[in-house]
Amino acid sequence: MICDSYFWLIGLLLGSFLNVVAIRLLKKESIAFPPSNCPNCHHRLSVLDLVPVFSYLFLKGKCRYCKAKISPLYPVGELVTASSLFLVYKVVGVQLELLPAIILTTVLVLAVLTDIREKLILDVITLPAIAILLITRLFIGSEPFWFYVVGGAVGFVLLLLIAIVSRGGMGGGDIKLYAAIGLVLGPWMTLLSFMVASFLGAVVGLLLIVTGVVKRKQPIAFGPFIFIGTLIAYLFGYDVWNWYVSLWQG
Numbered sequence: 142m143i144c145d146s147y148f149w150l151i152g153l154l155l156g157s158f159l160n161v162v163a164i165r166l167l168k169k170e171s172i173a174f175p176p177s178n179c180p181n182c183h184h185r186l187s188v189l190d191l192v193p194v195f196s197y198l199f200l201k202g203k204c205r206y207c208k209a210k211i212s213p214l215y216p217v218g219e220l221v222t223a224s225s226l227f228l229v230y231k232v233v234g235v236q237l238e239l240l241p242a243i244i245l246t247t248v249l250v251l252a253v254l255t256d257i258r259e260k261l262i263l264d265v266i267t268l269p270a271i272a273i274l275l276i277t278r279l280f281i282g283s284e285p286f287w288f289y290v291v292g293g294a295v296g297f298v299l300l301l302l303i304a305i306v307s308r309g310g311m312g313g314g315d316i317k318l319y320a321a322i323g324l325v326l327g328p329w330m331t332l333l334s335f336m337v338a339s340f341l342g343a344v345v346g347l348l349l350i351v352t353g354v355v356k357r358k359q360p361i362a363f364g365p366f367i368f369i370g371t372l373i374a375y376l377f378g379y380d381v382w383n384w385y386v387s388l389w390q391g
């Protein structure tokens with residue numbers, strides 16, 4: 142139980158850090174300097190302004206110094222990071238596989254944050270992730286190393302083909318992100334991840350168009366759907382697959 146609370150706390154703090162990393166990488170700024178400051182008035186933030194989720198609620202979503210609105214992406218990003226890491230930790234359990242699982246979850250959160258803000262998934266996030274996960278898979282995994290390499294290749298080629306066929310419906314960032322996903326999930330669950338992501342993306346996209354929130358042909362960020370599809374496939378893939386097969390068997 143104490144371990145659970147620590148995991149939440151670390152997840153919230155990591156989420157807070159990832160928010161900053163995403164914004165600074167998009168602006169091509171250093172992650173370490175300058176210290177956290179308000180994007181509007183640049184007043185340096187104190188510890189009290191930086192408590193995950195609580196500072197946002199306590200300050201009612203406004204900067205303490207200039208009263209500019211703070212993006213709800215901050216507390217939402219913190220909560221999503223913490224809850225997804227907690228879910229991964231609970232399902233995977235305390236074993237070596239938790240390491241690639243945490244690396245992938247972190248990378249996915251970063252990809253979602255940059256994709257929502259600027260419709261971009263950055264090479265500076267995906268390329269190191271591919272390298273680190275490749276090395277991790279040399280030592281950690283219930284399947285042989287080549288299984289994960291094939292997974293990475295399947296993710297990469299699948300998204301590349303869709304990018305070519307859809308003529309830019311899928312960006313280079315999505316393609317490289319799927320190579321990283323494949324290295325953790327292996328080929329089968331990578332395919333399932335993409336099926337779930339596409340299904341959710343189509344349903345939500347349709348709802349947004351029907352309700353007039355977005356216009357037709359206006360691109361929506363695919364990152365959040367990749368995130369959800371990948372976590373579902375990685376953590377519950379074999380259950381989802383059995384359920385899907387049972388549907389067809391009547």
Ligand SMILES: [Zn+2]
Nearest residue numbers: 179182204207
């Ligand atoms: Zn301010």
